[in-house]
Amino acid sequence: MKNSYNVKSKLALLVVIFFTYFGFSQSNDQEQIKKLYDAALTQGKGYDWLNYLSNQIGGRLSGSIQAQQAVNYTKSQLDSLGLDKVWLQPVMVPKWVRGTPEFAYFETTPGVTTNMAICALGGSVATPPKGIKANIIELGGIEELATLGKDKIQGKIVFFNKPMDPTQINTFNAYSNCVDQRYSGALEASKYGALGVIVRSMNLRLDDFPHTGSMGYGEQSVDDRIPAAAISTNAADLLSTSLKLNPEINFYFKQNCKQFEDVESYNVIGEIRGSSKPEEIIVVGGHLDSWDLGDGSHDDGAGCVQSMEVLNLFKKTGFKPKRTIRVVLFMNEENGLRGGTKYAEVANTNKEKHIFALESDSGGFTPRGFTFDSSDKDFDKIKSWKPLFEPYLVHYFEKGGSGADIGPLKKDGMVLAGLRPDSQRYFDYHHAENDTFEHVNKRELELGSASMASLIYLVDTYGF
Amino acid sequence: MKNSYNVKSKLALLVVIFFTYFGFSQSNDQEQIKKLYDAALTQGKGYDWLNYLSNQIGGRLSGSIQAQQAVNYTKSQLDSLGLDKVWLQPVMVPKWVRGTPEFAYFETTPGVTTNMAICALGGSVATPPKGIKANIIELGGIEELATLGKDKIQGKIVFFNKPMDPTQINTFNAYSNCVDQRYSGALEASKYGALGVIVRSMNLRLDDFPHTGSMGYGEQSVDDRIPAAAISTNAADLLSTSLKLNPEINFYFKQNCKQFEDVESYNVIGEIRGSSKPEEIIVVGGHLDSWDLGDGSHDDGAGCVQSMEVLNLFKKTGFKPKRTIRVVLFMNEENGLRGGTKYAEVANTNKEKHIFALESDSGGFTPRGFTFDSSDKDFDKIKSWKPLFEPYLVHYFEKGGSGADIGPLKKDGMVLAGLRPDSQRYFDYHHAENDTFEHVNKRELELGSASMASLIYLVDTYGF
Numbered sequence A, B: 001m002k003n004s005y006n007v008k009s010k011l012a013l014l015v016v017i018f019f020t021y022f023g024f025s026q027s028n029d030q031e032q033i034k035k036l037y038d039a040a041l042t043q044g045k046g047y048d049w050l051n052y053l054s055n056q057i058g059g060r061l062s063g064s065i066q067a068q069q070a071v072n073y074t075k076s077q078l079d080s081l082g083l084d085k086v087w088l089q090p091v092m093v094p095k096w097v098r099g100t101p102e103f104a105y106f107e108t109t110p111g112v113t114t115n116m117a118i119c120a121l122g123g124s125v126a127t128p129p130k131g132i133k134a135n136i137i138e139l140g141g142i143e144e145l146a147t148l149g150k151d152k153i154q155g156k157i158v159f160f161n162k163p164m165d166p167t168q169i170n171t172f173n174a175y176s177n178c179v180d181q182r183y184s185g186a187l188e189a190s191k192y193g194a195l196g197v198i199v200r201s202m203n204l205r206l207d208d209f210p211h212t213g214s215m216g217y218g219e220q221s222v223d224d225r226i227p228a229a230a231i232s233t234n235a236a237d238l239l240s241t242s243l244k245l246n247p248e249i250n251f252y253f254k255q256n257c258k259q260f261e262d263v264e265s266y267n268v269i270g271e272i273r274g275s276s277k278p279e280e281i282i283v284v285g286g287h288l289d290s291w292d293l294g295d296g297s298h299d300d301g302a303g304c305v306q307s308m309e310v311l312n313l314f315k316k317t318g319f320k321p322k323r324t325i326r327v328v329l330f331m332n333e334e335n336g337l338r339g340g341t342k343y344a345e346v347a348n349t350n351k352e353k354h355i356f357a358l359e360s361d362s363g364g365f366t367p368r369g370f371t372f373d374s375s376d377k378d379f380d381k382i383k384s385w386k387p388l389f390e391p392y393l394v395h396y397f398e399k400g401g402s403g404a405d406i407g408p409l410k411k412d413g414m415v416l417a418g419l420r421p422d423s424q425r426y427f428d429y430h431h432a433e434n435d436t437f438e439h440v441n442k443r444e445l446e447l448g449s450a451s452m453a454s455l456i457y458l459v460d461t462y463g464f
Helices: A002-043 A046-057 A065-079 A144-153 A171-176 A185-190 A233-245 A297-316 A338-349 A376-383 A386-392 A442-462 B002-043 B046-057 B065-079 B144-153 B171-176 B185-190 B233-245 B297-316 B338-349 B376-383 B386-392 B442-462
Strands: A085-097 A103-109 A112-115 A118-120 A132-139 A157-160 A196-200 A228-231 A250-254 A258-272 A277-287 A323-330 A353-359 A367-373 A396-399 A415-421 B085-097 B103-109 B112-115 B118-120 B132-139 B157-160 B196-200 B228-231 B250-254 B258-272 B277-287 B323-330 B353-359 B367-373 B396-399 B415-421
Touching: A002 A297, A002 A386, A002 A442, A046 A065, A046 A297, A046 A442, A065 A085, A065 A258, A065 A297, A085 A338, A103 A233, A132 A144, A132 A196, A132 A233, A144 A185, A157 A185, A157 A233, A157 A250, A185 A196, A196 A233, A196 A250, A228 A233, A258 A297, A258 A338, A277 A297, A277 A338, A277 A442, A297 A323, A297 A442, A323 A338, A323 A442, A353 A442, A367 A376, A367 A442, A376 A396, A386 A442, A415 A442, B002 B297, B002 B386, B002 B442, B046 B065, B046 B297, B046 B442, B065 B085, B065 B258, B065 B297, B085 B338, B103 B233, B132 B144, B132 B196, B132 B233, B144 B185, B157 B185, B157 B233, B157 B250, B185 B196, B196 B233, B196 B250, B228 B233, B258 B297, B258 B338, B277 B297, B277 B338, B277 B442, B297 B323, B297 B442, B323 B338, B323 B442, B353 B442, B367 B376, B367 B442, B376 B396, B386 B442, B415 B442
Parallel strands: A132 A157, A157 A196, A196 A228, A277 A323, A277 A353, A353 A415, A367 A396, B132 B157, B157 B196, B196 B228, B277 B323, B277 B353, B353 B415, B367 B396
Antiparallel strands: A085 A258, A103 A112, A103 A250, A118 A228, A132 A250, A258 A323, A367 A415, B085 B258, B103 B112, B103 B250, B118 B228, B132 B250, B258 B323, B367 B415
16 A cells, blocks of 8 residues: 555656646746747837848848948847847858849831840840840740750740749749749750740749849850840740740840959858857858849848847847857858858858757748758657647648758758748749838738747757 | 457458548548649639729729629629529618718917828718817727716817737737727717717728728717717827827817718629538628728628639539538628628528538638637537648638628528638728738639638538
8 A cells, every 4th residue: 555655646746747847838938939929029120120121221132232231230230239249251252243224125027026124134144235136935944945956946045934833832832843944044055056045034923023033054164155034924924925926036135244253241140149058059040132123121131130030039038048049141142152151161160069040031921830951859849849839820840941041051960940931922022123121011020030039949948 | 259250350341441431532622622722723713803893893882883883793703603593682781971081180289280191980970061170188998088087088089099919919809909999989988078089090000091990879869979080000109199298289180971871782692502402501702892992902802702713613623512502792791781681681581501601801811721600519520621721721720700791690500610811911901091902912812712612612512
């Protein structure tokens, strides 16, 4: 009897300890997360920061004056937050300049022309000063180059018109499935003797905005490179219809963009030093550079101010992390990834121990969840946090990619994550003239910041 | 042995039957739901219907010419879908007219005035033709009337300035918590001798749009009624700050809105007759009327075209329902609920058996899920469908309200449901001049239609 009583009482004690401990810690987490959301929605600075970045500075292409202004501005704002350390990390970045506005038209019969808005793809070479005028041939994707062969393509402008697939619920999947025509279209088409490449904009909506974005020539010699540009989805449909009526259409375009020598720029970094495990570093970031057509509000001004906000929210709610929380605003994600590469290089040189990195680079829309690049064991731990996010309608916790800038940091045992906002509107604005401040909703942006801060709070509290 | 073998083999057979049946039916469901989403995103008509309702017709206040045009247009579109029956259900509706544009200013010292945009609340009486000018007093809500008492309020204009709570994740909760000042503010303030009421717009964002909405005088005699109007959130903040500097501020406003005799209007109804259980009716609907300031794209043009789309998607995908699927475009949700009341009345008179009704009246934003007004048993069945929606990022299945128009249908054993789109942007546009077509995203609207069609497909297939 005594024995049995003892066992029972010990069991009872364990049960009490278990529930006290877990009950307590869970309610603690709920409380801290509620504080973070409340602070984001009532005292957030992110929307004002984004207003400045977008409306006072504007598009921040690597190597531009605006990119440097953005470095100065975000550093000054981080300085004002009372962090333990704020610094600039030098990095050499490519400098590509669009030049004077591009011009394009198609000609159905000699003298009968229809102008269309066009934009050079980032990294493209210029056309000859007088432009290029040639017969244009429509292709449904890069793979059709081989089917048609050199005979049909030589001496022509290739028009890649593969649309994004509207049935993809995650619009980033639709993007992945056709962005090769933008990135590699010129390189591939040049092998078949094409003179230039025109790409349908990566946009699910029918509108009049051409969308730029990076393209590459690989190791191709400069003399063999052909120019590439994008036209809007409406223009692509018009051109396609016109080609069906008259396959002899000529297309004309002119652009005088130019690649300059690399210039010095910076990653902007700030940190709150950890109280008990300062050597373990948690990174949160976005990229400070943007394309030049709009003001880069969604891509990726939003991710930058959300990342800065994480540290601001910790300060506002009085949360003192055990580990070092570092915000990194990476330079040159769009056309080089030099900032992300440099950050990882320096981290390795300094033998820094990064345990977690989170990137926000999918727009400032309502947060739906996160994707994680992690071991199964770490992912099990992460999934145990999911119920804490349900009151905030953040449901999506899946394995998947994280973000381009934090990719180079990846090491065994480290967890990378990406914020996953609602993706339906993202490609309406992506890399286009209309990626502007008024298309960011204050609350949606703030809910993203709060979700990121909550996840980082949990990683800091429970580690990996 | 034999016995045991028999039991085992019977069990095995049951297991095989179970998995065959449920495996089959689940993959059937997945397939049909995928068809519905694909059709919505590639062949949906909703966005074009909404374009017409918004841009060719515009705001559709009950009793207006536009409301009648909307009845005619939606009936003609339903006629074109090849449904089994399309008809108009007559209903008498109130006719309230805004009249000439309202005008307002506040006066800090005699002759020093600041104009502000203002709109009469729906159902309000007019001011005297020369307007009302009086000292204005700010209150944080209706409950402060009793605290201040008649002495402080008599002869003044009451300014209700309780803001929506930004920390509510579901913005409809923030709305519920302060809409009493709009609906009952005039009735209550008049009991303390107020001359008129000005309300802060129900909007979480700071902008310059006044938001209208319904208000009521209950049984109050016409002579005792005082006029009520809304000012924008920016104007409310300006007025509040000015009152802190100078409590003697006078406010002036003038409006000549008017309530006319009831007029005849219609619910617009169409149905696909069920193949094997036609007597069991499933309703899907939204409300066709809207306020007059914008074009009612989100409230509730979106819900109407989504409901019409459900039947269109069934036709497009070749799905033939067992039960009768009926779309109802209710008239007069905004200021009377006459359409919803009439529909339920006729259904009762005709002893129709409604098993399910779904309303979309929370905007055309990305669908997050549904709320259900049902028994626990039915809700258990509904929850078993949840995994089918996960590929479409529709996660939220909770007990809760449904929709105002379908409320009168409620009977024991019947299930009501409401579509729950993302709510963050809804009150940016709700009842204001900027509730316009360009603020509806095509894909978000279509995902809502597909989610509704999928839920109705499941209800039709499995019943309650």
